[in-house]
Amino acid sequence: MPDDRTQRPTPLQLFLIFSRIGLTSFGGGLSGWMLREFVQRRRLLGEDEFLNGLAIAQALPGVNVTNMAIWIGYKLGGRAGAIASWMGMVVPAALVIVLIASAFASISGYELSHVALNGAAAAAIGLSLAMGLTAARRVPRRIFPLSVMVATFIAVTLLHWPLLWTVLGIGSLSVAVAYRQA
Amino acid sequence: MPPTALSILIVFLPLSLATIGGGQSAIADMHRQIVDVNHWLTASQFVDAFAIARLAPGPGSLLATLIGWQVAGFWGAVAATVGIFGPTAILIYAVSSLWSRYQGARILTALEAGLRPVAAGMILAASYVLIQALDGGWFARGLALLSTALLMLTPVNPLLLIAAGAGGFIGLHTLALL
Numbered sequence: 590m591p592d593d594r595t596q597r598p599t600p601l602q603l604f605l606i607f608s609r610i611g612l613t614s615f616g617g618g619l620s621g622w623m624l625r626e627f628v629q630r631r632r633l634l635g636e637d638e639f640l641n642g643l644a645i646a647q648a649l650p651g652v653n654v655t656n657m658a659i660w661i662g663y664k665l666g667g668r669a670g671a672i673a674s675w676m677g678m679v680v681p682a683a684l685v686i687v688l689i690a691s692a693f694a695s696i697s698g699y700e701l702s703h704v705a706l707n708g709a710a711a712a713a714i715g716l717s718l719a720m721g722l723t724a725a726r727r728v729p730r731r732i733f734p735l736s737v738m739v740a741t742f743i744a745v746t747l748l749h750w751p752l753l754w755t756v757l758g759i760g761s762l763s764v765a766v767a768y769r770q771a
Numbered sequence: 772m773p774p775t776a777l778s779i780l781i782v783f784l785p786l787s788l789a790t791i792g793g794g795q796s797a798i799a800d801m802h803r804q805i806v807d808v809n810h811w812l813t814a815s816q817f818v819d820a821f822a823i824a825r826l827a828p829g830p831g832s833l834l835a836t837l838i839g840w841q842v843a844g845f846w847g848a849v850a851a852t853v854g855i856f857g858p859t860a861i862l863i864y865a866v867s868s869l870w871s872r873y874q875g876a877r878i879l880t881a882l883e884a885g886l887r888p889v890a891a892g893m894i895l896a897a898s899y900v901l902i903q904a905l906d907g908g909w910f911a912r913g914l915a916l917l918s919t920a921l922l923m924l925t926p927v928n929p930l931l932l933i934a935a936g937a938g939g940f941i942g943l944h945t946l947a948l949l
Contacts, residue, residue, distance in 0.1 A: 611828065611829045611830070612828050612829065613828060613930050619830070620894075621922075621929070622929060625922075625929065629926075630926075640887060640890065641883045641886075641887070643890055643894075644883070644886035644887055644889065644890035645863075645866060645870075645882075645886065646863065647889075647890050647893055648886055648889070648890075649859065649862060649863055649866065650787070650788045650859050650862070651787070651856075651859025651860065651862065651863055652830045652831070652832045652856070652859070654830050655830055655832075655856055655859075655860065656859065656860075656863040659860055659863045659864055659867060660863060660867050663864065663867040663868065663871070664867070664871070671864055671867065675856075675860055678829070678830065679829075679830070679833075679852065679856060681829075682827070682828055682829025682830065682833055683829070683833055683836045683848065683852055685827060685828065685829065686823065686824065686827040686829065686833045686836060686837050687836070687837065687840050687848065689823055689827050690820070690823050690837055690840070690841070704940050704941060704944045705937040705938075705940060705941050707905065707906050707907055707911065707940060708907070708911070708914065708936040708937045708938070708939055708940025708941070709933045709934070709936050709937040709940075710901070710905065710936075711905055711907065711911040711912075711914040711915045711918070711936050711940070712914055712915070712918040712932045712933045712935065712936030712937075713918075713929075713933050713936070714898055714901045714902055714905070714915040714918070714919075715915055715916075715917075715918025715919040715920075715921070715922050715929075715932065716918075716922060716929055717894060717897055717898040717901060718895075718898040718902075718915065718916075718919040719919045719922040719923045720894055721891065721894035721895035721897070721898050722895075722919070722923065723923070724887070724890055724891035724894055724895075725891045725895060727887065727891070728887055728888045728891050729884075734884075734887070734888040735888070737885075737888040737889060737892070738888035738889070738891045738892040738895075739892065740892070741888070741889050741891075741892025741893055741896065742892040742893075742895050742896045742899070744892075745892070745893060745896035745897075745900075746896045746899050746900060755889075755893070756889065759889055759892075760885065760886060760889045763885035763886070763888060763889055764881050764882050764884075764885030764886065765881075765885070766885065767880075767881040767882075767884035767885035768877065768878065768881035768885070770881075770884075771877045771880050771881045771884070
């Protein structure tokens with residue numbers, strides 16, 4: 590069952606929050622926006638709850654951010670909340686992308702727009718990195734969890750392992766060890 | 772197959788489950804199906820659609836929506852969207868509801884504790900890869916680090932930072948520093 594909380598958002602509010610997140614996010618880092626909106630600004634979720642959801646959203650197939658929207662929506666508003674959050678994430682952004690594609694057909698020659706987008710992307714990476722550092726801070730200060738974190742980082746960046754194998758390999762080892770200790 | 776809403780749905784449904792770790796992993800296979808197998812778009816049309824999907828706000832997998840729209844109009848867009856997001860949406864919904872029901876069970880606690888460092892490593896890796904991909908050398912990297920620090924230490928609105936990043940780079944470019 591979803592958690593009992595006072596001041597839970599209605600499905601319409603969830604739809605609007607996720608629409609805003611979906612429409613104002615450039616250059617990725619959408620989960621960084623969600624952390625800011627739901628944990629830091631509105632305090633509807635704890636940091637731990639959020640990061641657990643994020644770990645699952647990343648481990649399962651599917652777009653991380655829409656997975657995350659469904660996870661948060663379900664926690665805060667049950668089935669209706671999950672559907673409203675998913676729609677908020679996808680539908681307005683889908684309309685915008687079709688509009689942009691139509692507009693692009695008529696515009697051409699824009700060296701400066703590449704420069705601007707690159708600057709925007711550089712600032713937007715801050716959202717990803719700030720969240721990575723927040724997540725890293727919550728990893729227990731013990732040899733094994735820290736090595737798992739470092740091994741995952743190396744597997745993805747230097748060894749270029751497919752994410753599926755990273756999650757299945759390192760993830761199941763880590764979960765197995767946590768299960769023994771639980 | 773002719774590009775009907777149904778055939779578009781059939782192409783995108785299995786691609787949905789191939790999107791582990793984010794939509795990027797399905798793009799190569801999407802290209803194969805749309806361009807090589809079904810000839811719904813040319814290779815350069817596909818690349819254009821990809822670029823627009825990266826520029827537009829929202830999840831990157833809306834590339835599927837855009838392709839559906841270009842290939843078969845409104846219902847093509849609906850079919851592609853349902854196809855690429857549907858199966859995984861049902862999966863995460865099922866997991867969310869099981870999770871809430873069995874909260875505190877040993878296996879779930881172990882999953883939470885075990886996946887946390889993996890997730891942290893993956894997010895840091897994603898940031899690292901993005902920083903590597905930036906044009907603009909140390910200016911861009913410095914800006915990324917500055918933006919990280921501001922976001923962690925102050926309640927600044929991220930949209931403002933991103934706009935400042937775009938404006939700042941136009942300024943530097945105009946001064947011929949970039």
